[in-house]
Amino acid sequence: MGRSASALEVERTLSAVAERALHLGARAGLDALVEATVRLTETSGAALYAGSRRVALAGLAPPVPARAHPQQMMKEGRTVLVLGEPCVDAADRQLLARLAALGSALLASQSREDASRAEQARLRQERMRMLELQSHRERVLARAAHDVRTPLLVLQGYIDMMTKGMAGVLTPSMQRYLERMGRAAAEMNVRLQRPPTEHAPVEDLRSLLSATFGPGRRTSARLELPTEPVRVRAPREALALLVRTLERLLVGAGASEMVLRLEAQDGARWRLSLQARAELPVPKRALESLERLARRLDAGLTVREAPEVALTMLLPGIPG
Template sequence: MGRSVSASEVERTLSAVAEQALHHGARAGLDALVEAAVRLTETHGAALYAGGRRVALAGLAPPAPARAHPLQLLKEGRTALVLDAPCVDATDRQHLTRLAVLGGALLACLEREDAARTERKRLRQERLRLMELLAHRERAWSRAAHDLRTPLLVLQGYIDMMAKGMAGVLTPSMQRYLERMGRAAGELNVRLQQRPTGEDAPAEDLRPLLSATFGPGRPGSARLELPAGPVCIRAPRTGLALLVRTLERLLSGAGASEVVLRVDAPDGVDAWRLLIQARAERPLPERALESLERLARRWEARFSVRDSPEVELTVLLPRLPG
């Protein structure tokens, strides 16, 4: 190796690489890491491997971990930093191993970023699909309403004429029949003027979304207390995902810790109760609270917030049988 490295140099390098990853993403942090390894050691190249797969390279490509000299390898779990030249000094190896440790953390961040991009892409595609479905339903409703409105108006016109005696004297039985026909035609006309609702939307289970967002290993992890059976809510998956993201924004914006998230069905209430309790460093963000209020109005849900001294957020969602 070209020269020895000091602990202070490695510390400054780790801070610089972490800042690069924070501002530009884990991929930029990995590239900065191997470039820093080349600069610190004054070798011709360095590469970072994860499980035998090269994920970052700077300078000349060193040998793969399986063919490299043991003194060229700096390993931490499944992550290996391979240098172009052997590092003999034990102290230098100890310092440089911290780069491999950071590399493993950045690789975990990269996997989460890739998963988040995949989820965003899936949500965009789902949103487009739902928009196309909604547009198709609107067109079908408009055609059906147009096809029915004209004969319905003709029918109501004849009923009015007969009720006024223009077709002759009506017997009591005929009068009753006409009144029933008029009421039925009026109800049908009102229904044609109403847009179709989402009451026939499929029920979605809220548990997988909560586990994916607040489960172990996630940045906003919480202690989850979920029912054994499905938490069925009549809402599109995209809407439930938006609700969960809004809750995540609330907690992260308040710097919440010791989060407990519980879902249950209280006695005497025909709703699922989603209860969040946490310690907060800051007040809950106003914009996230406004978003939650809009979502609650859309689904006829109710929510309440208590943020002193601890955060306690309750959301009541319409309950459906599992």
């Protein structure tokens, strides 16, 4: 090697690489690791291998582990750090072994990040599929309601005409039967005109909020929830998506000291209030997703971003 690295230099390098990986991801940390190795040792090149697969390279490519000299390699499990020239000094090899150990940890972190990205992609696809199914269901229901409403209006018209005596004199029994038929037809017409959310199952929002923002979670907040069930007539998928979007917004803003409060408002609505200290601006995409969800749930939404994040949402509830 061109030079020996001191213990202090290695410590500083480990801290810098770890910080870069923390902020930019494990991939950036792996690249920074091999670049720092070349800079510290002034070797012609360095590469990091996971088994026989090269995952990072800086400078000239050294030999693959199968052909490299044993003193060119520092191993940590299946992770191998290969230098361009042999390192014969035992103290230097001990220090460089710490870089190989960090490389092994970064590779494990990269595997977790890849798995997380794959899971997020799967969840996005599943969400899009569910939204598409819901949209198709709403279109089918709208067509069915229209097809049923048309003959229903014709029946109501004939019932009104017969009630007014346009078809001749009615006996008391006939008058009573027509009135019942008219009320049933009118009620059916009203039901057909209700939006799909009116028929959604009743959900208790407290369990979803506690599962996401309760103690031990990465977005834990001080929860102030009512003792009675929070009855929101909305699909559970929509409410779960609302809670996940709130979590994504807070994580993106680097939020801390969070307080989440839920209380009754005007008898038929629930007021969801969230306050937090933020280190970063509120992510635009998360905020746009939250606004779309608010429109979908017929909820009022107000957001203030400075000097702290303050969010208020009025959710339609069910009295009693």
